[in-house]
Amino acid sequence: FFQAVASPPSSNFLLLGPSGSGKTAFTTLLEAKSSPASKKSQTTHTSQRSTLVTVNLPPDVPTASNRYRSVNDPSLKEAARNPIKYRVRDTPGHGKLRVSQGLSELQAMAQSKDIKTRLRGIVFMVDTAALVDEVTLRDTATYLHDVLLVLQKRAKNGSSSKRTTEIPVLVAANKQDLFTALPPGSVKEKLEAEIDRIRKSKNKGLLDASADSTMYDDEEILGNDDQEAFSFKLLEHEVGVKVEVVGGAVKGDSQEEYGSGVRRWEEWVGMCL
Ligand code: GTP
Ligand code: MG
Numbered sequence: 362f363f364q365a366v367a368s369p370p371s372s373n374f375l376l377l378g379p380s381g382s383g384k385t386a387f388t389t390l391l392e393a394k395s396s397p398a399s400k401k402s403q404t405t406h407t408s409q410r411s412t413l414v415t416v417n418l419p420p421d422v423p424t425a426s427n428r429y430r431s432v433n434d435p436s437l438k439e440a441a442r443n444p445i446k447y448r449v450r451d452t453p454g455h456g457k458l459r460v461s462q463g464l465s466e467l468q469a470m471a472q473s474k475d476i477k478t479r480l481r482g483i484v485f486m487v488d489t490a491a492l493v494d495e496v497t498l499r500d501t502a503t504y505l506h507d508v509l510l511v512l513q514k515r516a517k518n519g520s521s522s523k524r525t526t527e528i529p530v531l532v533a534a535n536k537q538d539l540f541t542a543l544p545p546g547s548v549k550e551k552l553e554a555e556i557d558r559i560r561k562s563k564n565k566g567l568l569d570a571s572a573d574s575t576m577y578d579d580e581e582i583l584g585n586d587d588q589e590a591f592s593f594k595l596l597e598h599e600v601g602v603k604v605e606v607v608g609g610a611v612k613g614d615s616q617e618e619y620g621s622g623v624r625r626w627e628e629w630v631g632m633c634l
Pocket of ligand 1: 378379380381382383384385386387406407408409452453454455486535536537538539609610611612
């Protein structure tokens, strides 16, 4: 009945994050690992358009459905011959392009009921060596805040009878190879504190504006409870959207000391499949 048709892979991941964080470098690396024959150049430049690539999950990375598989399982050999594929959409992170591309693609994909465009997860890439800069931190946290707000609205609009599955977010704490890089734990703390500031000032702006205007009617505050400081845990608890911060490096992939390269991000992807 179900014919084995060569259908395109339907697991989509959206790659977001500010300019220069390493999204295109990551995409290029995944492509190179998927087809070692194609010698892609590793040089990147500021992206102006989104691109969609289909890549392989390394056969030894477990997925949600086969996580209890042992290393001796014959299905591992089969997986090596016929790897699981998924699609990554690399988006431009430049401030002027992210609203028209990354965020609007997220909005479209988040609403889509079409299985072919179903969004399995969001990888939000961060340059952990650049976050010490206040302006970069604010810019990064603002972008992440806006992404999480889209997911929160989506979660709240889904009626309880037809529960939508929440889209998880991986904050890929990239460039752990640089000695100036902040460790993932402090990246998480900094982003949470900055998002807290952003939503507090937004909340205040809403209160000031609501006296004489209705234009903010459908605006809402991330995480709901403005008494408690914002945290990713709070968001998961109140809204059901999961955010994980995991360190790694596109440069020096698979080297243990750099948070195992991109391996742990691929493991996160695997758990979404
Ligand atoms: P936009 O397209 O402008 O949104 O940027 P992007 O996120 O695609 O950044 P891109 O992949 O172009 O990378 C920016 C720079 O960071 C490049 O010079 C990369 O070589 C460098 N880079 C990416 N990943 C790493 C890493 O893990 N370590 C180091 N040291 N540099 C990296
Ligand atoms: Mg790019």
